Amino acid sequence: MRLACLSFLLCLAGFLAAPGVCARQAAVGASPYSVVVPVADTSDGQRDGAIGTALAQVLARLAGGQDLRTRPGYAEALKGASGLVQQYQYQRSGNALALQVVFDPDAVRRTLEQLGVGAVAAKPPVLAVVYGADGQPLGAEALQPLAQALSARGSTLLTADPAALPDPARLAAADPAALAAVGERYHTGLILIGHLKGARAEWTLVSGGQPQQWSSQAASQTALLAEAGNALADHLGSRLNVIGSAPSNVTLWVEGLDSALDYAGFLAMLRANPAVRQIATTTASEQGMLFSLQTSVPAPGFVAGITLGGRLIQAQDHAGADAGLRWLH
Structure with missing residues (x-):
């Protein structure tokens, strides 16, 4: 049944994987460029220190969990954090004082590029x-x-x-x-x-x-x-913690794509990932499907990232693939 329907499934993939058709909606959260940091007072020193701390959190979020602390230029980026701020305001709750900082998205993205961080999907909670x-x-x-x-x-x-x-x-x-x-x-x-x-x-x-x-x-x-x-x-x-300065060819073997909706959902997930540049379905069988991708990060980091979202888990290795994955239902 699966092989008989494969050509039909492949033809429908472009339609079914369109935004909003079958992609599961992610939970809506606060802007990744906004952080609230506790401060002792409203002095310039406390404010500047809090803005540096806030930028470190934003960079880590947008790098998908990569540890950037050893990257050349990281310390200098934090020292210049005030120049990336779009707005800030103090918040008080009882005796506790905090500073909410909102960074300029374009400025933060340029900073990540200067640190050599490739485009990655946001890390889930x-x-x-x-x-x-x-x-x-x-x-x-x-x-x-x-x-x-x-x-x-x-x-x-x-x-x-x-x-x-x-x-x-x-x-x-x-x-x-x-x-x-x-x-x-x-x-x-x-x-x-x-x-x-x-x-x-x-x-x-x-x-x-x-x-x-x-x-x-x-x-x-x-x-x-x-x-x-x-x-x-x-x-x-x-x-x-990967460096994505050059395109990488990544081959994935995926089990559990048992229907057109499963297949389209998987493609929609890939297309929503900023690290994915090209997608091709190579082969299919009763056991699974083989995909060839071009990504902005190497295979180990890419596989680690896409299995964090709750739809894929790592499975047994497969000949000719960088990783074996299983689609969860």
């Missing part, structure tokens, strides 16, 4: 499913140290709906059905599962269907959560 020492799930307020650590490194945190918590064991085992449900509801393939046990914690990060486990120790729950945020950011930075 991290879904946190974390349990305290009492076995109860932690809410958004309790997870603030984790959220703040991630925000400082250009990532955002989501907390799972307490009324419909996903099974942490299935998530930690990278069960495809559980990951598909999370991707459908939260639009992310980045999931952090944590179990706090006094001064210790056990963590599992699921990224693109690949679980990574580690443990940590700290003097307090606040320190455990902050450490987890930094460890997660380091992991993503190491996977996504």
Whole structure:
């Protein structure tokens, strides 16, 4: 049936993959060029320091999680952050004072180009499913140290709906059905599962269907959560830290494209990715389809990036492909 319908499916792809037809809508969020940073007062020194911190967060967001701190020119870019500001204003909540900074998009994009960062898709948020020492799930307020650590490194945190918590064991085992449900509801393939046990914690990060486990120790729950945020950011930075100065040819084997809508949805996702320059469907069989792409980043970084959105996970390697992937339903 699949092979018999393949030519029909390919003919329909251009129509079905048009914007808005079958592409799943991403969650609407705040502008990636806007950041709120705490400050001690309204002095020039505090303001300039906060603007530099804000620019570091914006650059990390737009670089898709790449660690830019070692790039030539990065320190100089932060020193000149005030010149990239479109507007700023102070915000007060109780005794806390913060500075909201909005950067000029064109100026930020030019800065990224000067740092040698190729076009990449925006990094999705991290879904946190974390349990305290009492076995109860932690809410958004309790997870603030984790959220703040991630925000400082250009990532955002989501907390799972307490009324419909996903099974942490299935998530930690990278069960495809559980990951598909999370991707459908939260639009992310980045999931952090944590179990706090006094001064210790056990963590599992699921990224693109690949679980990574580690443990940590700290003097307090606040320190455990902050450490987890930094460890997660380091992991993503190491996977996504790529240089895209020249086009790369990337070949992908994708399983699970069982219908015209699946196929068109996958093409729509590729076409929405700013790192993708050309797409060609090479071969197809009952087991999967082979795609040849030209991208602005090398294959490892590109594959790591596209599996963060909750629709794809890494699968077994396939002959003739840089990576094997599975489309989730």
